[in-house]
Amino acid sequence: MSELLSMAITATLILYTVAMGIALARLFGGPSAQDRVLAMDFIYVVGMLVMLVLAIRYDSEMYFEGALLMVLFGFVGSVAMAKFLLRGEVI
Amino acid sequence: MPSVMPPLSEILVAVLLLGSGVVVLVAALGLRRLPDFFLRMHAPALASTLAAWIVSLASIVHFSARGASLALHVWLIIIVLSITAPITTIVLARAALFRRRQAGDHPLPAPLRRRS
Numbered sequence: 001m002s003e004l005l006s007m008a009i010t011a012t013l014i015l016y017t018v019a020m021g022i023a024l025a026r027l028f029g030g031p032s033a034q035d036r037v038l039a040m041d042f043i044y045v046v047g048m049l050v051m052l053v054l055a056i057r058y059d060s061e062m063y064f065e066g067a068l069l070m071v072l073f074g075f076v077g078s079v080a081m082a083k084f085l086l087r088g089e090v091i
Numbered sequence: 092m093p094s095v096m097p098p099l100s101e102i103l104v105a106v107l108l109l110g111s112g113v114v115v116l117v118a119a120l121g122l123r124r125l126p127d128f129f130l131r132m133h134a135p136a137l138a139s140t141l142a143a144w145i146v147s148l149a150s151i152v153h154f155s156a157r158g159a160s161l162a163l164h165v166w167l168i169i170i171v172l173s174i175t176a177p178i179t180t181i182v183l184a185r186a187a188l189f190r191r192r193q194a195g196d197h198p199l200p201a202p203l204r205r206r207s
Binding site: 016018053056068075 | 097098104105112116118119122123139150179182183189
């Protein structure tokens with residue numbers, strides 16, 4: 001791996017971390033419950049992107065399955081929380 | 092200053108990754124700064140569509156250049172994400188609309204009128 005790609009990966013991970021920090025501020029200080037669910041969903045998506053970038057960084061295909069699982073669990077969690085907000089029960 | 096140029100695929104992967112980082116940062120700033128919840132719902136879609144597409148394209152370029160053949164399995168994430176992201180958005184929007192109507196004190200978006 002060249003110097004350029006390594007530096008670009010570091011910069012990208014720093015940008016992702018800043019974005020997750022901003023979303024975390026929305027998660028803790030959001031005015032309503034649906035804001036918190038939205039920020040949680042966004043943090044899941046950015047975490048999935050972090051897994052894909054780490055797959056390039058460590059040159060391993062194993063992170064791909066982790067990213068796929070993260071998409072699925074983020075979807076299930078967000079839909080469960082939204083249904084809870086809608087009806088007061090999950091199913 | 093590196094003495095030897097890195098290969099073209101690594102330059103492409105680096106540019107794509109930096110672009111995705113900027114897009115995700117814009118999405119997070121939108122999530123932070125937009126004034127209303129229904130406006131804020133638009134911002135994270137930027138991360139789950141454009142940034143995910145760019146990162147998966149970078150991953151395909153990288154693993155195809157490392158290996159001998161085309162590595163297209165990262166498209167699976169794009170397919171799953173493009174199925175699940177609209178469902179999450181619609182369920183969350185209906186929940187938010189329901190809760191605002193229950194509370195009653197916030198201004199709601201105007202209902203759609205049928206054009207005759």
